[in-house]
Amino acid sequence: xxxxxxxxxxxxxxxxxxxxxxxxxxxxxxxxxxxxxxxxxxxxxxxxxxxxxxxxxxxxxxxxxxxxxxxxxxxxxxxxxxxxxxxxxxxxxxxxxxxxxxxxxxxxxxxxxxxxxxxxxxxxxxxxxxxxxxxxxxxxxxxxxxxxxxxxxxxxxxxxxxxxxxxxxxxxxxxxxxxxxxxxxxxxxxxxxxxxxxxxxxxxxxxxxxxxxxxxxxxxxxxxxxxxxxxxxxxxxxxxxxxxxxxxxxxxxxxxxxxxxxxxxxxxxxxxxxxxxxxxxxxxxxx
Amino acid sequence: xxxxxxxxxxxxxxxxxxxxxxxxxxxxxxxxxxxxxxxxxxxxxxxxxxxxxxxxxxxxxxxxxxxxxxxxxxxxxxxxxxxxxxxxxxxxxxxxxxxxxxxxxxxxxxxxxxxxxxxxxxxxxxxxxxxxxxxxxxxxxxxxxxxxxxxxxxxxxxxxxxxxxxxxxxxxxxxxxxxxxxxxxxxxxxxxxxxxxxxxxxxxxxxxxxxxxxxxxxxxxxxxxxxxxxxxxxxxxxxxxxxxxxxxxxxxxxxxxxxxxxxxxxxxxxxxxxxxxxxxxxxxxxxxxxxxxxxxxxxxxxxxxxxxxxxxxxxxxxxxxxxxxxxxxxxxxxxxxxxxxxxxxxxxxxxxxxxxxxxxxxxxxxxxxxxxxxxxxxxxxxxxxxxxxxxxxxxxxxxxxxxxxxxxxxxxxxxxxxxxxxxxxxxxxxxxxxxxxxxxxxxxxxxxxxxxxxxxxxxxxxxxxxxxxxxxxxxxxxxxxxxxxxxxxxxxxxxxxxxxxxxxxxxxxxxxxxxxxxxxxxxxxx
Numbered sequence: 170x171x172x173x174x175x176x177x178x179x180x181x182x183x184x185x186x187x188x189x190x191x192x193x194x195x196x197x198x199x200x201x202x203x204x205x206x207x208x209x210x211x212x213x214x215x216x217x218x219x220x221x222x223x224x225x226x227x228x229x230x231x232x233x234x235x236x237x238x239x240x241x242x243x244x245x246x247x248x249x250x251x252x253x254x255x256x257x258x259x260x261x262x263x264x265x266x267x268x269x270x271x272x273x274x275x276x277x278x279x280x281x282x283x284x285x286x287x288x289x290x291x292x293x294x295x296x297x298x299x300x301x302x303x304x305x306x307x308x309x310x311x312x313x314x315x316x317x318x319x320x321x322x323x324x325x326x327x328x329x330x331x332x333x334x335x336x337x338x339x340x341x342x343x344x345x346x347x348x349x350x351x352x353x354x355x356x357x358x359x360x361x362x363x364x365x366x367x368x369x370x371x372x373x374x375x376x377x378x379x380x381x382x383x384x385x386x387x388x389x390x391x392x393x394x395x396x397x398x399x400x401x402x403x404x405x406x407x408x409x410x411x412x413x414x415x416x417x418x419x420x421x422x423x424x425x426x427x428x429x430x431x432x433x434x435x436x437x438x439x440x441x442x443x444x445x446x447x448x449x450x451x452x453x454x455x456x
Numbered sequence: 457x458x459x460x461x462x463x464x465x466x467x468x469x470x471x472x473x474x475x476x477x478x479x480x481x482x483x484x485x486x487x488x489x490x491x492x493x494x495x496x497x498x499x500x501x502x503x504x505x506x507x508x509x510x511x512x513x514x515x516x517x518x519x520x521x522x523x524x525x526x527x528x529x530x531x532x533x534x535x536x537x538x539x540x541x542x543x544x545x546x547x548x549x550x551x552x553x554x555x556x557x558x559x560x561x562x563x564x565x566x567x568x569x570x571x572x573x574x575x576x577x578x579x580x581x582x583x584x585x586x587x588x589x590x591x592x593x594x595x596x597x598x599x600x601x602x603x604x605x606x607x608x609x610x611x612x613x614x615x616x617x618x619x620x621x622x623x624x625x626x627x628x629x630x631x632x633x634x635x636x637x638x639x640x641x642x643x644x645x646x647x648x649x650x651x652x653x654x655x656x657x658x659x660x661x662x663x664x665x666x667x668x669x670x671x672x673x674x675x676x677x678x679x680x681x682x683x684x685x686x687x688x689x690x691x692x693x694x695x696x697x698x699x700x701x702x703x704x705x706x707x708x709x710x711x712x713x714x715x716x717x718x719x720x721x722x723x724x725x726x727x728x729x730x731x732x733x734x735x736x737x738x739x740x741x742x743x744x745x746x747x748x749x750x751x752x753x754x755x756x757x758x759x760x761x762x763x764x765x766x767x768x769x770x771x772x773x774x775x776x777x778x779x780x781x782x783x784x785x786x787x788x789x790x791x792x793x794x795x796x797x798x799x800x801x802x803x804x805x806x807x808x809x810x811x812x813x814x815x816x817x818x819x820x821x822x823x824x825x826x827x828x829x830x831x832x833x834x835x836x837x838x839x840x841x842x843x844x845x846x847x848x849x850x851x852x853x854x855x856x857x858x859x860x861x862x863x864x865x866x867x868x869x870x871x872x873x874x875x876x877x878x879x880x881x882x883x884x885x886x887x888x889x890x891x892x893x894x895x896x897x898x899x900x901x902x903x904x905x906x907x908x909x910x911x912x913x914x915x916x917x918x919x920x921x922x923x924x925x926x927x928x929x930x931x932x933x934x935x936x937x938x939x940x941x942x943x944x945x946x947x948x949x950x951x952x953x954x955x956x957x958x959x960x961x962x963x964x965x966x967x968x969x970x971x972x973x974x975x976x977x978x979x980x981x982x
Contacts, residue, residue, distance in 0.1 A: 290556065297566070311555040316597055320818070327818045330791040330811035331832065331900065347821055355817040358882040359550040366551035368515040369543040370564035370611065380569035385562040385579065387572050 171215060171286060172447045175454065177394040178291035183401055184443055185283040191408065191437065192275060197416050198268045199434050205275030207441035208282055215285045224278060232270035239266030245422045265421045294386035301375070301382040317356060324348045324355075397447055404440045411436045462530025464619050464651040465489040465512060470524035472507055477520075481507045483675040485524070489619075489653060489668075494645045496662045497655045499672035501887045501915060505655035508672065509621045512653075513543045529618065542617030546624040546886060548604035552596045557588070557607055560596055564615040575614075582610045586640060600779060602633025606640060613644070619651040620644065626658055627886060627913040630779050630941045634661055641665065657887070657915040743767040743790060743904060743935060747799035750785060759785050760796070761959030772926060772936040774946035774967070777956035783939035784814065786956065787906050790937065805904035805935065812907045816893030817882075825884070825892060826877040829864045832900050860899075867895045870921055886913040891922075898925060905929060907938035911945045923949045947971050 173181040192204040213221040239262050246261025289311060296304045325348050332344075375382045415433025419426040465488060472482040481504045489495050499505045510516050512526060514533060528537040545551045554560040561582065565575040583589050586606055596604060605625060612620070622641070626634035642665045644650040654662060659669075671678045748763040759782040767773055775783045788794045789801055791811045803809070813819065822828040868874045871891040876884060881892055890913050897905065905926075911919050919942075926936060926949055940946050946953055946967070953970040955962045963970065 290559070293559070305553070308555045308559060309553060312552070312595070312597060316549075319597075323813060323815070324818045326788065326791075326793040327811060327813045330788075330793050330809065330906070331819075331897070351818065351821055354820060354882065355815075358817065359547075362545060362547060362550035363553055365516045366545060366608075367553055367563075369513060369545075370615065371515070371539075371567040374567050375569040378569065383566050383569050383572055383575070385558070385566060385572050385575035 172444055172451055173286050175393075175451050176397055176447065177388050177390055178287055178295060179390075180394060180397045180401070180447070181283075181286045181291075182295070183398065185279060185286060187401065187405055188441065189276065189279055189283075191412070191440070192272065192279070195412065195416055196268060196272060197419055198264060198271075199428065200412075200416070200437055201268050201272045201275060203434065203438055203441060205271050205278065208275055208278035211282045211444070212278060212285075215282065224281070228274035228278070231274055232267060235270035235273065236263055236266030239263070239269065247423045248425075261422050261425055264425060268421075290386055294384045294388070297384035297387070298381045313356075317352065320355065321348065321352050324351050393450070400446060401443060404436070404443060407436045408433070408440050461491065463488040463527070464491045464493070464529060465653070466525075466527040466530075468525040468527075470511065470522070470526060472504075472511055472518075472520055472522050474518065474520040481520075481675050482511070482677075485677045487670065487677050487679065489651060491618075491651055492645070492649045493651055494641070494662075494665055494667045495651075495653045495670060496659055496666040496668075497653065497670045497672060498657065498659045499655070500917075501657070501885045503672040504675045505672050506623050506885075508677075509543070509623050509653065509655050512619075512621055513541050514538045516543060539615070540618040542612035542615060542620045544605075544609050544612055544620065544622045544625050547628055548601050548608055551608050552604060555595060555597075557591050557594050557596055557599070560607055561588075561592075561611050561614055563611055568615070578614045578616070582614050585643075586610055600633065602629050602636060602779075605629060605633070605637055609637070609640060617650075619653065622652070622654045622656075624656050624658075624886065624913070625654065626661060627656065632779065634658070638662060638665060740769045741766045742769055742804040743937070744802045745786075745790065745799070746802075748786070748789060748796045748801065749798035750782075750789065750794065750796050758959055760789075763799075763956075763960040765954065765961060765964065767935050767937055768951075769935050770930055770933045771952060772930055772938070772950040773952040773954055773964075774950035775937065775939040775954050775956055776941070776943065776946060781956045782959065783956055784908055787811070787908055787937065787939055790904075791906050803904070805902075808903040810897040810900040810902035810905055812893055812897045812905075812910060814908045814912065816889045819893045819896055820881040820889075823880055824877065825873060825879050825881060826864060826868070828881055828892060829867070829896055829899055830860070832896065863899065867899060867925075870925065871895055871918065872921075887915055887918060890914055891918055894922060894925075898929065901932075902929075903934055905934055905936045905938075907936065907940075909940055909942075910938050911940060911942045919945055943971075 173184075188204065188207070192201065195201070209221060209225065212224060240258050241256065243259070243262035243265070244257060246259030246265075248260040249257050250260055250263070251258045289307070293304045293308060328344060328348060411431070412433040415431035419428075467485050467487045470482060470485045470487075471480045473480045485508070497505050497508065507518055510518055511522060512528070512533070514535065515538060526533040528540055531537050552560060553563060558579065561579050562575050565578065583592060586609075588607070588610060591599060591603060591607065596607070599607065605628070609620075609625075620641070625641075626637050629637060638661055641652055641654070645652050645665070645667075656662065659666075669680055671680070744766045746764055748760045749758060750760040751758045763782075763786065765786075775786065777783055785794060788811075789796055790803055791809060792801075792803065792806055793811075820828060821831060865874065868877060871894070873884075873888060873891060873895070876888065881889060884892060890910075894907075894910060897907075910922060910926075914922065923945065930936060938946075938950070950967050952964060953967050954964040955970075965973070
């Protein structure tokens, strides 16, 4: 249960989209750090400690790898930390690498948060009226991928049980090829029946009548949803006014620019903390 | 058309011919269905039942030449009147489109551009009527066949049809689910007055629900001349008796009695000679399972818990038990597909086994029925090599010179598939597909035959022919283990019945003894 479930899905989608856009535009250590930190906090809240631990483990490795790579091969920057026989490792290159790495894993983590905040059903509901065919293709894919995987297993099992003598590379390859062709045949056959079932339930009817396909999931905007969106807009405006100033003085090369405490960081922090504002009127429901 | 209240469905001189096929599938059918009737259309596989039903729903009408007049509720069939007709097909899996149950339910109404509030309201009503709330937010892939078919029915009902057409809706379901589904239809018919037309070979199942019957034979429709009351006597000639297996014809030879007539196959199947055993000698147990424990993943419930079993050579054992009790799991374990987490399966016949899965589609690799049967033949059990050779042979158009063609012809004839040899396996009806799959595993001449629901979607004549063939295999020393819901078939065919319950066998008895001591099976009362 997340707080966003009390609001129209547009609220969650707008929030994540805004954060993603701002993080991508601002290659700045503090902004990137704040953004990644928020993504991890949300992951911990949404998916639990175990998922957070696993995410952090591989992502720390990835950040370290990117930072090291940049430090070894960039060569820019003035503050030399070590000189490995002509290979200069500079503080600036290391910081730039760390920032880039953190930006990358932060974005990945935001996408993971996004998928937890916004169910595919919400997206389908928003798209259904406009892109009915694509929406249906998506929902069918969600169903068919695990189904086909299960079937592929069943086919392999049948071939194995009836022809246990398949040894050697050529036989294995031939066996696999046959399994794939069986799976294709089966799925195509089934798709014909699915198509009939769709037609029998009036697929395409809306087009003939010049109407829009509807979605039972579509939700009405309540005043609460509008208020939440207005708050988001306000925070974005605040960021837009203050962040450029904070970013303006910053440079990576040749020297790291001055960091200092700027109003822009606070504004960005408030934007990240947006879910907390949403919780306030819903406290009773979440406890 | 006629005076008084209009008929729900009315056909006048309707004939239908498929594109490129000679001879009509439906011939001059004049037929009507009253409002509120529960009609069961019977007929053998390929008699045109599906075609007839599909002709009543223009969206899915087959491509071909239709003549005559069809009226729904007194008005000629059109896009408008078609909305009064709902259609449910056979396979619950393939008629499902969406990932989540609620989306599946809403699908038809969304396509018609209905108001979301209206859709939700109808969804609520249909969920209430069938008790679907617990399923609403589940994934359709996670439902059982019975649940999924009920969802399919509900997703049609939500478009508020007046007439429901159902094409073999219960033949993919286990008996309990089939009865539940029937009951759902019964309620729609009697409580809401919905007109229901079912094409099926399971006429027995609908016996107490049907208000009238029709029989299709070679495209001609016969309607028994009986009143609104069901006249069992008049109908029995084509509807009820064919459901029952002819027990006398299938009378089993005594255990091991015919083993002195082994099939001489040494010339065409190297190394497949079976050793007949003298009557009374100790039977070998080539398949033994000891203390099997199995579950699908950590934390999942145990499917098998400490199961022990052994199967005599040359015997037929029927594994019975409810849905999800582990019959398939156990068969796959014997076949070596699954490994137990504890315990051991000793299967000395693993290289000479054949396994029929629940979905025949998993077996089909060829483009033609006869090529399908060739695949595992040639040098018999070493199919890998043989199949490539067969493929080359068939590619050169040497289908008719294939050495085992006699054997293939024989089994095609016995299963009534000889006229379909050039068809694509997927162009067969559900029952014919199952027969082809059975023929394919039987032609391997296995020493161990593992069958998962062998009578699934078979009509009665086919079940009888299958019973004969299984008895022949048994005579030649083949050990047969079949998981089945079909108690009648188990009773007619098997030597032993094993009842799988709660992870192990609740009993494993001789068939006669088992059926004599059951107290809640339908087969008991016959």
